[in-house]
Amino acid sequence: MDAPAYRIWPPLALGVPLVAGLVLTAVRGDPVALAGDSTRVVGIVLVVAFILWNGWALSVMAANRTSILPGGATTAVLHKGPFRLSRNPLYVGLIALDAGLALVIGSFWALLLVPVGIWALLWGAIWPEERYLTGKFGDGYTTYRARVRRWL
Numbered sequence: 001m002d003a004p005a006y007r008i009w010p011p012l013a014l015g016v017p018l019v020a021g022l023v024l025t026a027v028r029g030d031p032v033a034l035a036g037d038s039t040r041v042v043g044i045v046l047v048v049a050f051i052l053w054n055g056w057a058l059s060v061m062a063a064n065r066t067s068i069l070p071g072g073a074t075t076a077v078l079h080k081g082p083f084r085l086s087r088n089p090l091y092v093g094l095i096a097l098d099a100g101l102a103l104v105i106g107s108f109w110a111l112l113l114v115p116v117g118i119w120a121l122l123w124g125a126i127w128p129e130e131r132y133l134t135g136k137f138g139d140g141y142t143t144y145r146a147r148v149r150r151w152l
Contacts, residue, residue: 002073002136003067003071003072003073003132004071004125004128004129004131004132004133005128005131005132006070006071006124006125006128006129007123007124007125007128008120008121008123008124008125009070009071009124009125010070010090010091010094010121010124010125011070011094013117013120013121013124013125014094014095014097014098014114014117014118014120014121015098015117016117016120017098017110017113017114017116017117017120018098018101018102018110018113018114018117020109020110020113021102021107021108021109021110021111021112021113022102022105022107022109022110024107024109024110025105025106025107025108025109025110028109030106030107030108030109031108032108033106033108034102034103034106034107034108034111035106039103039106040103040104040106042100042103043099043100043101043102043103043104043105044100044104045100046096046097046099046100046103047096047097047100047101047104049093049096049100050093050094050096050097050100053082053089053092053093053096054089054090054093054094056081056082056089057081057082057083057089057090057093058090059081060078060080060081060082060083061078064076064078064080066078070090070125074132074133074136077133077137077140077141077144079144083148084148085148085149085152086148086149086150086151086152087144087145087148087149087150088126088150088151091121091125091126092151092152094121095114095117095118095121098110098114098117099111099114102114126150130145
């Protein structure tokens with residue numbers, strides 16, 4: 001099959017720690033309060049940034065007729081739009097969404113677990129995806145990796 005061999009589906013890598021944090025907040029409460037208008041505003045800004053950023057990335061992917069769903073076949077190494085700034089713009093957006101939701105909801109535990117989700121995303125999706133893209137596109141992808149950062 002022409003697709004990355006994910007260990008963890010990317011939305012689950014970030015979603016499971018988020019939900020775990022929300023459950024911890026609901027069951028145990030938070031040791032640090034994240035309440036307040038400024039916290040919620042930052043959270044809303046991150047959620048809106050996710051919508052705009054990922055919408056941009058998805059439109060570039062659709063215009064180039066490459067798979068927009070994690071695990072689909074990649075038909076080209078994209079160099080336009082947010083892919084000029086990040087090799088993983090959809091994942092950057094999902095991380096912003098995770099942090100934004102934690103702040104909007106006011107869950108310290110969910111915010112604290114964002115790095116766990118990032119690690120799971122690296123191990124479970126990004127590293128296998130990079131092996132797949134290197135194998136499929138060779139020097140073209142290696143050159144892209146040298147020029148464009150993973151995150152921002």
